[in-house]
Amino acid sequence: MRHFPPRRIVCLTEETVETLYLLGEEERIVGVSGYAVRPARVRREKPRVAAFVSADIPKILALDPDLVLGFSDLQANIAADLVSAGVAVHIFNQRDIAGILAMIRTLGALVGAPERGAALADSLEQRLDLVAQAASGKPRPRVYFEEWDDPLIAGIGWVSELIEIAGGEDIFAELRQQRSAKGRIVTAQAVVAAAPDVILASWCGKKVVQKKIEERPGFDCIPAVRQRRIFEIKSALILQPGPAALTDGLDAIVAALDSGAPH
Numbered sequence: 057m058r059h060f061p062p063r064r065i066v067c068l069t070e071e072t073v074e075t076l077y078l079l080g081e082e083e084r085i086v087g088v089s090g091y092a093v094r095p096a097r098v099r100r101e102k103p104r105v106a107a108f109v110s111a112d113i114p115k116i117l118a119l120d121p122d123l124v125l126g127f128s129d130l131q132a133n134i135a136a137d138l139v140s141a142g143v144a145v146h147i148f149n150q151r152d153i154a155g156i157l158a159m160i161r162t163l164g165a166l167v168g169a170p171e172r173g174a175a176l177a178d179s180l181e182q183r184l185d186l187v188a189q190a191a192s193g194k195p196r197p198r199v200y201f202e203e204w205d206d207p208l209i210a211g212i213g214w215v216s217e218l219i220e221i222a223g224g225e226d227i228f229a230e231l232r233q234q235r236s237a238k239g240r241i242v243t244a245q246a247v248v249a250a251a252p253d254v255i256l257a258s259w260c261g262k263k264v265v266q267k268k269i270e271e272r273p274g275f276d277c278i279p280a281v282r283q284r285r286i287f288e289i290k291s292a293l294i295l296q297p298g299p300a301a302l303t304d305g306l307d308a309i310v311a312a313l314d315s316g317a318p319h
Contacts, residue, residue, distance in 0.1 A: 057144040061168030062122035068106045068134060069127040071298020072148070073098055075160055078176055078299060081167045086119045091261075093292050094300055106134070113137050123166070127297075150297045151235055152213040157181060159298070180302045184221055187306060191223030197253035197313055199224035200280070203237070203295065204260055205268065208247065210240045211256075214297055219256075222309040227252050248274040255280040256287055256312055258295055264288035287312035 066087040067073045073092040076082055082098075087105040092098050105115045111134045116124065124138050126147045135145045146166065150159045157177040164173010199219050201211035211219070216232035219225075226232070227250040231240045255278070257264040266286050275281050289312070294305035
């Protein structure tokens with residue numbers, strides 16, 4: 057890193073973009089992921105330089121970044137190319153709520169705003185506590201979260217935790233420690249056997265087709281299907297490990313669990 061705080065930052069994933077905007081440090085951002093949509097104005101204000109597992113390295117280098125922010129082993133090849141070109145890179149790897157809050161605090165420190173980073177993380181943590189308190193004492197519906205449809209992939213760690221905070225019981229909670237999607241593959245038979253009351257689906261960037269879920273063999277016996285309690289949550293809200301998941305993503309889960317619930 058040539059300057060501290062870094063003056064020119066490229067964000068290869070969306071959650072660091074949203075966090076920097078929330079910290080009031082968006083002027084430092086000179087390039088973003090094509091998936092960055094929060095806040096909405098980011099699509100007008102910042103050039104897009106990457107997808108998720110691919111990036112335009114020459115375009116990034118032309119932006120002369122002091123720091124590039126990425127996520128996980130999935131962007132290891134991009135990071136290696138940038139490091140080889142002499143660029144400072146920080147790769148986050150948050151997979152649960154504690155990791156998301158730590159990312160926000162760390163990012164605040166990286167841009168010379170540790171107090172604002174801590175305050176943002178604290179406010180999000182307090183919000184989670186309020187939602188959990190509101191759900192306390194209510195019936196806890198059994199929830200199946202589907203991150204992908206072929207093969208069936210259950211929800212990653214922070215999604216499983218948010219389901220519980222919202223007042224649900226994740227039917228595959230034991231898989232939340234699996235860091236890779238392969239470790240969270242489940243069978244249709246296991247979903248049927250678990251008999252979820254609610255199905256939440258977010259097919260990682262493509263539109264959820266409810267009819268496809270309903271027509272799977274054996275799914276007509278599932279309470280969620282019989283009662284038509286199948287809900288799509290947009291990927292941008294729930295599948296990025298950042299502020300969106302802890303705010304609008306959590307609110308979407310709460311709304312889904314409340315919709316059609318017996319009172």
